Amino acid sequence: MRKNKTLGEFIIENQAEFQYSSGELSKLINAIRLAAKVVNHEVNKAGLVDITGSYGDINVQGEEQQKLDVLAHEKFIQTLSNREIVCGIASEEEESFISINSLDHRHQNKYVVLIDPLDGSSNIDVNVSVGTIFSIYRRVTPIGTPVTLEDFLQPGKNQVAAGYVVYGTSTMLVYSTGHGVNGFTLNPAIGTFYLSHPNMQYSEDGNIYSVNEGNYIHFPQGVKNYIKYCQQEEGDRPYTSRYIGSLVSDFHRNMIKGGIYLYPKSSKAPNGKLRLLYECNPMAFIAEQAGGSASDGFRRILDLQPTELHQRTPFFCGSKNMVSTLEEFMHKSPI
Ligand code: AHM
Ligand code: MG
Secondary structure, three states, rough: OOOOOOOOHHHHHHHHHHHOOOOHHHHHHHHHHHHHEEEHHHHHOOOOOOOOOOOOOOOOOOOOOHHHHHHHHHHHHHOOOOOOOOOHHHHHHHHOOOEOOOOOOOOOEEEEEEEEEOOOHHHHHHOOOOEEEEEEEEOOOOOOOOOOOOHHHOHHHHEEEEEEEEEEOEEEEEEEEEOEEEEEEEEOOOOOOEOOOOOOOOOOOEEEEEHHHHHHHOOOOHOOOOOHHOOOOOOOOEEEEEEOOOOHHHHHHHHHHHEEEEOOOOOOOEEEOOHHHHHHHHHHHHHHHHHHHHHHHOOOOOOOOOOOOOEEEEEEEEHHHHHHHHHHHHHHHHO
């Protein structure tokens, strides 16, 4: 694959590959690309202007401050709804889903988007990278009618596309439409994403485990045993620990270097912390598309049938062999 290709060119070239191609999905990815650039601009100036305060604070100009996650939410909603390419959006920042009315009220758009507009936002104040996560489905209710909750509560295996943006040392957009995973790096000087990481792949084995070990005593026995297994020096078990506390960044590093990300349930959080629909499912889709896997410890994440928009799930994701070893530990100590 030629490398100095822009995201715009890539989208056009690959449109035909998509089963239901009518250009709508391409327009949708284009809209996400645009919103990502806008949010990137806001994130980059977070240290310069006074926008990192909490929502509702009054800044020096006497204007109400917006937290960056609220701002990111608004930018994505605006961009996606202005272009009339989706029929509904669900966001971490909003309790219920948003139904997008087309101008003619005919509800002809077929895609719904679920989004975490700024994940890991508690990291912004300390200049650590954050991300946007998105997930795209075809609606299941008939075109021509308003969207319903059912359109959003689909198992992750139904996703037609998913991706993330990492606002890091450089800004990258990584996504998949079910034909592998490709990563694009933003050239900030000209505002263009270039294909920098074609066909991204998880190695089958890795040597990084990423978990908040501060919660160790609250973890299930299977997870504790797995962490001990990674720590014990025996033969050539070369594990190292890396945890940023920003899912997108931890995932991105592990996909490039090989590793496993763990966010188990704990005695403090009986279903874990991460949200199935707009955090775990899109990451699981990308992981599988890159040859990795994702599990709740016992079941494939993409098979889980959601029952609530904001439901949480334990999440273990990364290099295939590491996830399956973790599952073996969970089966041996299932409680
Ligand atoms: P958020 O959606 O409120 O930002 O929370 C999700 C974040 C993930 O990015 C990260 O992996 C995790 O929370 C870190 O949680 P913890 O601080 O408990 O380790
Ligand atoms: Mg989040």
